[in-house]
Each structure stands twice: as structure tokens, then as C-alpha cells.
Amino acid sequence: MADPKIRIEGLYKIFGPNPAAAIELVRQGVSKQEMLDANDHVVGLKDINLDMAGQSIQVVMGLSGSGKSTLIRHINRLIEPTAGRVLIDGQDVAQMSKDELRDFRRHQASMVFQRFALLPHRTVAQNVAFGLNIQGLDSGEVDARVARWIERIGLGGYENHYPGHLSGGMQQRVGLGRALATDADILLMDEAFSALDPLIRYDMQSVLLDLQAELNKSIVFITHDFDEALRIGDSIAILRDGEVVQQGDPQSIVLNPADDYVTDFVKGINRGKVIKVATIMRPATDDTEGPKVDGDMLLEDVARLMTREDTGWARVVGASGAVIGVVSTADVMGSMVRLANDDDTAEAAQ
Numbered sequence: 142m143a144d145p146k147i148r149i150e151g152l153y154k155i156f157g158p159n160p161a162a163a164i165e166l167v168r169q170g171v172s173k174q175e176m177l178d179a180n181d182h183v184v185g186l187k188d189i190n191l192d193m194a195g196q197s198i199q200v201v202m203g204l205s206g207s208g209k210s211t212l213i214r215h216i217n218r219l220i221e222p223t224a225g226r227v228l229i230d231g232q233d234v235a236q237m238s239k240d241e242l243r244d245f246r247r248h249q250a251s252m253v254f255q256r257f258a259l260l261p262h263r264t265v266a267q268n269v270a271f272g273l274n275i276q277g278l279d280s281g282e283v284d285a286r287v288a289r290w291i292e293r294i295g296l297g298g299y300e301n302h303y304p305g306h307l308s309g310g311m312q313q314r315v316g317l318g319r320a321l322a323t324d325a326d327i328l329l330m331d332e333a334f335s336a337l338d339p340l341i342r343y344d345m346q347s348v349l350l351d352l353q354a355e356l357n358k359s360i361v362f363i364t365h366d367f368d369e370a371l372r373i374g375d376s377i378a379i380l381r382d383g384e385v386v387q388q389g390d391p392q393s394i395v396l397n398p399a400d401d402y403v404t405d406f407v408k409g410i411n412r413g414k415v416i417k418v419a420t421i422m423r424p425a426t427d428d429t430e431g432p433k434v435d436g437d438m439l440l441e442d443v444a445r446l447m448t449r450e451d452t453g454w455a456r457v458v459g460a461s462g463a464v465i466g467v468v469s470t471a472d473v474m475g476s477m478v479r480l481a482n483d484d485d486t487a488e489a490a491q
Contacts, residue, residue, distance in 0.1 A: 143194070143195075144231075145192035145193055145194055145195070146193055146194060146195030146196075146229070146230065146326070146327070146359040147191075147192075147193035147199075147216060147227070147228070147229055147327070147359065147361070148191075148192050148193070148226075148227075148228040148231075149189050149190060149191045149192075149193075149212075149215075149225070149226070149227050149228075150190055150225055150226045150227075150228070151188055151189075151190060151224065151225040151226065152186050152188070152189040152190075152212075152215060152222055152224070152225030152226070152227065153167065153186055153187060153188060153189075153222065153223045153224040153225055154184075154185035154186040154208075154211055154215070154220060154222055154223050154383075155167065155176075155182050155183070155184060155185065155223045156182065156183040156185055157180070157181055157182030157183060158181070158182075159182075160182065160223045161223070163176060163180055163182040164223055164224055166180065167184055167187055168188075173187075173382045173383060184382070184383050185208050185211040185383055186208050186211055186212060186215075186222075186383045186384075187382070187383040187384045188225075188384065189208075189212060189225070189383075189384070189385055190385070191378055191385065191388065193359070193361060193376070194359075194375070194376065195326075195359045196357040196358065196359060197359065197360070197375040197376065198353060198360045198362055198373050198374055198375050198376075199359075199360065199361050199362070199374070199375065199376050199377075199378070200362045200363075200364060200369075200370040200373065200374030200376070200377045200378070201213065201361065201362070201363050201364075201377075201378045201380060202363070202364050202365060202366070202367065202370045202377060202378070202379055202380070202406075203365065203379055203380035203381055204365060204381070205365065206382075207380040207381050207382065207383070208380050208382070208383040208384075209363045209364075209365075209380050210331055210332070210363055211383075212363075212380070213329050213331050213361055213363050214331075215227050215234075216229075216234065216250065216327070216329055216361060217234070217245070217246055217250045217252060217329060218234050218235065218237070218242055221235070222235055229245070229249065229250075229327070247272070247275055247276050247323070248276065248323065248325060249325050249326055249327055250325055250326075250327040250328075250329060251272065251319075251320035251321070251323050251325040251327070251328055251329065252320065252328075252329040252330075252331065253313075253316050253317055253320045253328065253329070253330045253331070253333045254316065254331055254332075254333070255331055255332035255333060255335050255336055256336060257304070257309075257312045257313055257315070257316050257336075258316065259304040259312055259315055259316060259319075260304075261303065261304050261305055262303075263303070263304075264300065264301050264302060264303055265291065265296060265299050265300050265301070265302055265303075265304070265307070265315050266287050266291065266300040266301065268304065268315050268316075268319055269287045269290055269291060269315060269318045269319045269322050270283050270284075270286075270287045270322070271319055272319060272320070272322060272323040273286055273287070273322055273323060276323060286322050287300075287322065288300075290318040290321055290322045291318060293318070293321075293352070294314040294315070294317055294318040294321075294348070295314060295348070296311060296314055296315065296318070299311070308341070309336060309337050309338070309341065310337055310338075310341035310344065310345060313333065313334065313336075313337060313345055314345070314348070316333070317333075317345075317348070317349070317352075321352065321356070321358075325358075326358065326359055327358070327359045327360075327361070328358045328359070328360045328361070329360075329361050330360060330361065330362045330363065331363045332363050332364060332365070333345075333362070333363075334346065334364075334369070335364065335365070335366070342369070346369065346372055346373055349373060350372075350373060362374065367406040367407070367410065368410070370391070371391045371395070371410065371414070371415055372414075374390075374391055375390065376388065376389065376390055377389065377390070377391060377394055379394070379399075379402075379403055379406070381402050386399055386400060386402060386403060387399035387400075387403050391415050392415055392416055392417060392420065394407070395407050395410060395412055395415045395416070396416070396420075411441070412440070412477065413439065413440040413441035413444065413477040414439055414441050415439065416439065416440050416476070416477075417436060417437050417438065417439060417440075418434055418435075418436060418437075418438050418439070418440060418443045418455075418457055418468055418473070419436030419437065419457055419459075419465070419466065421440070421468060421472055421473070421476045422436070422457045422465070422466030422467060422468050422472075423466055423467050423468065423469075423472070424466060424467075425456070425457075425464045425465060425466050425467055426467060429454050429456060429467045430454065430456075431447075431452045431453070431454035431455045431456055431467070432446060432447070432450055432452060432455050432456070433455070433456045433457075433458050433464070434446065434455045434456070434457055434458070434468075435457075435458060436457050436458065436459055436465060436466075440473050440476060440477055441477070443455060443468070443473050444470070444473045444474060444477070447470050447473065448470075452470070453469055453470050454467055454468070454469050454470075455467065455468050455469075455473075
């Protein structure tokens with residue numbers, strides 16, 4: 142990875158009356174439950190070390206109480222760390238002055254919340270304009286940006302409606318538009334789609350992916366849904382009890398879960414939507430014919446293409462466009478079936 146946009150080093154957060162003393166016990170190996178039972182302190186985060194690339198979507202996921210929301214709130218210093226550093230382009234957020242932090246929140250990092258956090262007495266246009274007004278932009282610039290983003294998030298015609306008149310999905314579009322309108326480099330999304338119905342949630346994921354393809358923001362996305370993490374994440378960090386148990390791209394996590402906790406997330410996943418065809422390709426041969434498929438193409442998409450074109454083989458190409466391998470229909474279909482059977486076998490053995 143090139144220099145990360147966000148680097149988190151040795152981050153601890155202890156909630157309680159004396160966190161400075163409690164952190165020493167945590168470092169000595171006292172468990173989260175022991176800290177709560179015997180010491181009346183809650184371990185929110187324990188020695189978090191993460192590098193988050195710029196212009197990508199970093200998903201942080203885990204079950205309730207894993208520390209994921211606590212973590213994201215350290216990035217814009219809504220929560221003060223007990224120890225450790227949060228570096229944005231090399232600058233430690235924890236060391237920023239009040240003025241520096243205010244400027245950082247106004248211009249560099251925007252946040253989208255789970256419960257929308259819209260101002261109910263303001264219209265859609267006024268909500269989208271909120272951050273721009275705080276930035277002190279002139280009214281002409283504010284109006285132009287608001288108009289652009291309302292159209293971009295698909296709410297043209299709703300400018301003068303109030304949040305209470307909108308569905309949950311529409312309200313979250315307003316929240317997303319408000320965050321994007323400030324043109325911040327970093328977008329922090331804390332369970333942003335969790336309150337939505339499944340179909341609306343899927344639609345909002347698509348909106349986010351389309352916008353990211355256009356804007357290339359540095360996005361930190363919190364979720365407890367592994368399917369959502371796999372769909373949108375360029376990289377995934379999985380937390381348990383305030384600690385990172387695994388970090389990597391979706392394919393590496395699905396193929397090589399670090400422990401039983403991660404394995405439980407992986408169970409039942411349609412791996413054809415995660416595994417890239419280059420993972421299963423054979424060495425290229427000169428006489429193989431068939432359509433060319435990108436090495437990053439997912440098995441499910443390759444299977445669909447090969448079935449549609451009624452071909453027994455496909456040639457896998459790399460970034461340069463050169464053929465780097467081949468796959469047969471049997472390779473693709475067999476891999477998806479084998480991966481599914483591997484899950485069934487492992488579950489039966491338990």
C-alpha cells in the first residue's frame with residue numbers, strides 16, 4: 142500500500158473513572174469481561190492498528206459491542222482516545238487544536254449517521270446546504286452545490302419537502318447528499334444503511350458504489366452485515382471485543398478466515414460473488430479459444446457470460462490486456478460448487 146490516507150496506531154479507548162490506570166491492566170492481558178466485572182471499566186478499543194488506503198472503501202465490521210462505532214468516532218475525534226494516534230495524511234487528529242479540529246470537520250471529513258440526523262424543521266435543500274453554510278460559502282455557491290447534489294442523489298423535485306415527508310431511503314439520500322456537498326476527502330459512514338429495508342438498503346449500496354466510481358473518496362463504512370461488507374468494501378477489518386481479528390480484501394477473508402469468529406461470518410456466503418476468476422485459472426495455452434474475461438471478474442459473472450455465449454472456455458486477461466490464463470466452464474462451476482460443499486462439510490464435522 143502507498144502511504145495510507147488514515148493510519149491508526151496503538152489506539153486504545155477505556156471507558157470508566159480511571160482509564161489511565163485501567164489501560165495498564167489491559168496491556169497486561171486482563172480481559173474485557175474482567176475489566177468490567179472487577180474494575181468497573183469498559184474496554185472500547187484495544188491496540189487497534191489499521192492502515193486505510195485513500196480513494197477506497199474501508200469497511201469496519203463486527204457484532205454489536207465489537208467497537209466499530211467507537212473506532213469511527215475517533216477518526217473525527219468525536220471521542221478522545223485513551224492512548225494511540227489517528228493520523229490523517231500524517232497529521233495526528235488527537236493533537237489538533239480546537240481551531241484545527243473545527244476546520245478538519247468542516248472541510249476534510251463528513252459523516253453520515255445510521256438514524257439520518259436530519260434537521261426536521263429544515264427542508265431537503267436546507268439540510269443539504271447545512272455544511273456549506275457552516276463553511277461560510279456565499280449563497281450563490283451554496284445554491285449551485287445544493288442543486289447539483291439533490292439531482293445527483295435522485296431527489297429532484299423534493300427540494301422544499303421536509304424530512305418527515307420522506308421515506309427512510311429518501312432521508313438517507315439527503316444525509317448522503319449533505320455529506321458529499323462539502324466536498325470532503327473523507328466520508329465516515331456509521332451503520333448508514335442499517336435502518337433501511339433490504340431492498341432500499343441494496344439500492345443505497347448501489348448509489349454509494351456509483352458515486353464512489355465517480356468521486357474516489359476515502360470512505361470508512363461501519364456495518365454488522367457481512368454481505369454488505371463484501372459488496373462494497375475494497376478492504377474489510379473485522380473487530381471483536383475491541384480488537385482487530387482480521388483485515389484484508391473480501392476474497393482473502395472468505396478464503397482464509399482467521400478464526401471461528403470470522404468463519405461464522407463466512408458461512409453461507411455466495412462465494413461466486415466474491416472469488417475472482419484469476420484465483421482458479423490454469424496456465425494459458427496458445428490454442429485455447431473463447432471470450433476474454435478480466436482476471437478480477439467474479440466467478441458468478443464469468444459463469445453467466447460463458448453460459449450466455451455457450452462457450453466451454455474463457456481466456457483470462459491481466460491489467461495490460463495480455464492473456465494470463467484460461468478457465469473452462471467446468472472450472473468455474475466446479476469451483477463454486479466445491480466452495481459451497483466445503484462449507485457444508487465443515488459444518489457437518491462440527
